[in-house]
Amino acid sequence: MKKYILDLKVVSVTQIHARYVLIRLTDDNPLPEMLPGQFVEVRVDGSASTFLRRPISINYVDRTLNELWLLVATVGDGTRKLATLQAGDTLNCVLPLGNGFTPAKTGEKVLLIGGGVGVAPLLYMGAAMKQAGIEPTFLLGARTAQDLLLTDEFNKYGRVYVTTEDGSEGEKGFVTNHHILTQETFDRISTCGPTPMMKAVARLAKAKGIACEASLENLMACGLGACLCCVEKTVDGNVCVCKDGPVFNIQSLLWD
Secondary structure, three states: OOOEEEEEEEEEEEEEEOOEEEEEEEOOOOOOOOOOOOEEEEOOOOOOOOOOOEEEEEEEEEOOOOEEEEEEEOOOHHHHHHOOOOOOOEEEEEEEEOEOOOOOOOOOOEEEEEEHHHHHHHHHHHHHHHHOOOOOEEEEEEOOHHHOOOHHHHOOOOEEEEEEOOOOOOEEOOHHHOOHHHHOOOOEEEEEOOHHHHHHHHHHHHHHOOEEEEEOOOOOOOOOOOOOOOEEEEOOEEEEHHHHOEEEEHHHEOOO
């Protein structure tokens, strides 16, 4: 898939949580084709301590408004600088990068499991499924009800189930403890979030014989497989998550 370096115009920056902002971007020309699970590398201007681009998952692509959404966790100097962008500013992006989720097939029952900022690529995946006439099921986990992200958006595309560690919303506990995993049968699971969560989901999927893909969040500097900082050990040897992933079949990962 062709890659582009674009100066995208900021439509809005919305603080949706103390630690997260939603950045909406547009362009004078139609945005390039992008697939659920792919990501962009954004240049952070005006930050003296940020030298490398930051990888951000594609949260959603609105073809009607010609908008690209990026859900950004403000965890360091670079991402905090991104949160200060204002409407009319420009953000230099390299996109689309990496390989996305396997598209759902007609009649296939797919469960999308996300935690924290890892819910980001699952929104676009769910929207693509809905457009294809396939209803997705979302299972979203967070520490508290206040930490749940974009649930109103997820509700537009499919069934949404929630777990919180403190029980303030949905079922109390982790996503792998939710009752839907014992009461319903799924053909495939796609997951993204903290590595311990994804490993737990992978173990559950293997135990139940469910096909499963995980979107890894290794540190990525170049996004093109040149710097080798995002290498992951797999059954096929060492691979670059940015180029060969970030989405992998769990059977190829050397996880416990």
